[in-house]
Amino acid sequence: MKTVIIGGVAAGASAAARLRRLREDDEIVLLERGPYISFANCGLPYHLGGVIPDRESLLVMTPEHFSARFRVDVRVNHEVVAIDRTAKAVSVRGPDGAECRESYDKLLLATGSSPLVPPLPGVDHPRVFRLWTLPDLDRLMAAVESGARRALVIGGGFIGLETAENLARRGMAVTVVELFDQILPTMDREMTVPLVAEFSRLGVGLELGRKVLSFRPDAEGLAAVLDDSRELVADLVVMAVGVRPNSELANAAGLALGPRGHIVVDEALRTFDPDIHAAGDVVEVADPVLGGSTAIPLAGPANKQGRLAADAIAGRTVRYRGSYGAAVIQIGKLAAASVGTTERRLKAAGADFRKIYLHPASNASYYPGGARFHTKLLFSAEGKILGCQAVGAKGVDKRIDVVAAAMRAGVDARGLAELELAYAPPFNSAKDPVNLAGMIAANVLDSDSRVAQADALPEGAKLLDVREPDEFAEGTIPGAVNIPLESLRDRLTELNPATPITVFCQVGLRGYVAERILRQRGFDAFNLSGGYTTWKLHNPC
Ligand SMILES: Cc1cc2nc3c(=O)[nH]c(=O)nc-3n(C[C@H](O)[C@H](O)[C@H](O)COP(=O)(O)OP(=O)(O)OC[C@H]3O[C@@H](n4cnc5c(N)ncnc54)[C@H](O)[C@@H]3O)c2cc1C
Secondary structure (H helix, E strand, O other), rough: OOOEOOOOOOOHHHHHHHHHHHHOEEEEEEEEEOOOOOOOOOHHHHHHHHHOOOHHHHHHOOOHHHHHHHEEEEEOOOOOEEEOOOOOOEEOOOOOOOEEEEOOOEEEEOOOEEOOOOOOOOOOOOOEEEEOOOHHHHHHHHHOOOOOOOEEOOOOOOOHHHHHHHHHHHHOOEEEEOOOOOOOOOOOOHHHHHHHHHHHHHEEEEEEEEOOEEEEEOEEEEEEEEEOOOOOEEOOOEEOEEEEEOOOOHHOOOEOOOOOOEEOOOOEOOOOOOOOOEOOOOEEEEEOOOOEEEEOOOOOHHHHHHHHHHHHHHHHHHOOOOOOOOOOOOOEEEEEEEEOOOOOHHHHOOOEEEEEEEEOOOOOOOOOOOOOOEEEEEEEEEEEEEEEEEEEEEOOHHHHHHHHHHHHHHOOOHHHOOOOOOOOOOOOOOOOOOHHHHHHHHHHHHOOOOOEOOOOOOOEEEEEEOOOOOHHOOOOOOOOOOOOOHHHHHHHHHHOOOOOEEEEOOHHHHHHHHHHHHHOOOOOOEEEHHEEEEHHOOOOO
């Protein structure tokens, strides 16, 4: 059998290697239009910043090494320009511009995605860069090393933020311009507040809620004209405003595409043509949270889909059950990670959901070196986990990975409380933050706790701060009165049983104890989820 694979990076290279391991005698041809296969695109921003000093280490496998190990016919600088499904052949343009045909029994489309380039006036100026491939990196590095001092990054998603931080590492003055009023759209706005502060600490400017209208050459560099008429002048601009799937070939071949241009595949990653599979950024996949389809342009899903597509091509029964979009990013000293959907998307979908916040310590409070981090868990009225986000200096990636694994395994929010997780003081507490999230969620689902939310404080409710007076003096929610938890039972007469009470403390724990006291004494009490700390995330000064 002869399999032709188009695209030689995450999904394509994974598929080629797996297919060879399964079928030693097959003919496998890997066609890649760029000069490299299997390079670490995720590492590009870190070479830019000098964190990965050796450019060659980004070349995970050279074509020669790959061919030698897997006996795959690897052809770089070979672009597939057409698919003839009837003849089962592809047209390939080689490095000399000449075209040839390559027949196939099975075809895998692993063509990935490309950065979106909005049609703005001046966007084709040579000082406007993108960061997607090694040649892109080389061009950007050359500009940085030729003395550029000021950079504008357009787009506040993963690639834009990583690029901004790494340009700042090179000593450049960097500003990120983002259309939305927040960075990192995989998180909800309040959860990105610590990242905004971290960028400020790093000296990176953020222009949020601002649109670039055009670029104009300026005597001192290139000026980006904003929608508020200001002009930001820089020596170079990096565009990172999102990606689009490279599905033109599939479209021309008559394969079905989804609403945003991704190739439609079944659970075996097969298009409606039984001899053509597709994997990676170019496909749409099942959305196990909201239902329907989604597109998750990330390396983990691409690699796994490549492997599964090879299994399917080799005749095995496979089932790709969709992507939850688990993702993580490092910004300065903080990490931000998420899985599943956001509150913003749940609201847009009109979904019924519950949310809780907690701000646990990464490890036992008595053990040095721990750090508090912020966590938000979203779940349905039945307890299905819909999403989780965390941001902080320590322990964030581990907790999101545990929740991601739980979601994949069908564990619900209550089930998080039961997960048995390895414990010792340097790593966590006997009740890991993931367990705590499950316990709080169970309290909410069982109505043991009725939570109020900082972004929608109940109208007419009395705000009761049950922290210590010194904490209260340092700052509280406007209008709150202070009765410390320890004296609450003795001062109940100061509260009106006819008025609803929203109790809060620093992170929600003392507030929960107070809520239980009050409710068992007949008061109409709610606990503010995540306490004053959550309120501060929603109301940063
Ligand atoms: C700077 C950067 C940082 C990233 N960081 C992360 C990260 O930290 N974590 C994460 O999960 N993901 C990250 N990603 C995303 C991740 O790299 C992609 O999701 C993943 O590479 C997608 O794999 P793929 O195989 O579908 O596509 P790609 O890896 O893009 O490979 C597709 C290949 O197909 C080739 N191709 C396209 N059309 C043709 C054609 N007609 N003929 C021949 N060849 C063709 C392309 O040249 C390309 O090399 C990052 C991406 C970038 C660019």
